[in-house]
Amino acid sequence: MAVPEDRQPLIATLKRAAYHLKDSGIPFCLAGSFAVYARGGESVDHDIDFLIKAEDAERVLTALSEVGFRGEVPPEGWLVKAFDEDNLIDFIFCPVQRPVTDATLADTDVIAVNACHMPVLSATELMIHKVLTWSAHYCDYARGLPVARSLREQIDWPRVYRETAHSPYAHAFLFLIDRLGVMSLDETSALAASL
Secondary structure (H helix, E strand, O other): OOOOOOOOHHHHHHHHHHHHHHHHOOOOEEEHHHHHHHOOOOOOOOOEEEEOOHHHHHHHHHHHHOOOOEEEOOOOOOEEEEEEOOEEEEEEOOHHHOOOOHHHHHOEEEEEEOOEEEEEEOHHHHHHHHHHOOOOOOOOHHHHHHHHHHHHHHOOHHHHHHHOOOOHHHHHHHHHHHHOOOOOHHHHHHHHHHO
16 A cells, blocks of 8 residues: 655655656666565665665766755765655665676566556565674564565565575574464475575
8 A cells, every 4th residue: 555655755755766767767676675665565664775786876876966865975885875855765786795786676576666666676685685684793583574474475485595595694584484484494495405
């Protein structure tokens, strides 16, 4: 169900930014919690995440500054930021130490987000990104459970298993959601091994 824009000003900012990115011909896709929302989940956060390629970061900031956004290049080195008044957009070009490529941007579906059509990152890649954020310094499975539950039918679990196999935090999460009945770890690992 669409969120009324007067109750969720981030939606208006999201749509405005997507419109100007499309108008400028800059490849992008919606990611993060708003992508979960676009795919039918309930997760909406305090900011907007778009994925872009690293070589497009300067073009993004230039295009959006021309229409009134304020850009920022933070020290982290894997994203740039834009502000529409107080509304924040992160333009990420290297999420979870994996550079955004043409293949990443192709792993999308065009979905209407409050009547604005835009490419939205696949549920599988959203889950991979969520799982790979966890480490010894940050491991909040409560933020991953709603994503796994609400998008479970859209997620290629064997791919998640394969692409996160190096992470003990990912493995623990997959074990947890297996025990909660979200997916079958035995079936998932067997399918992953057969591919």
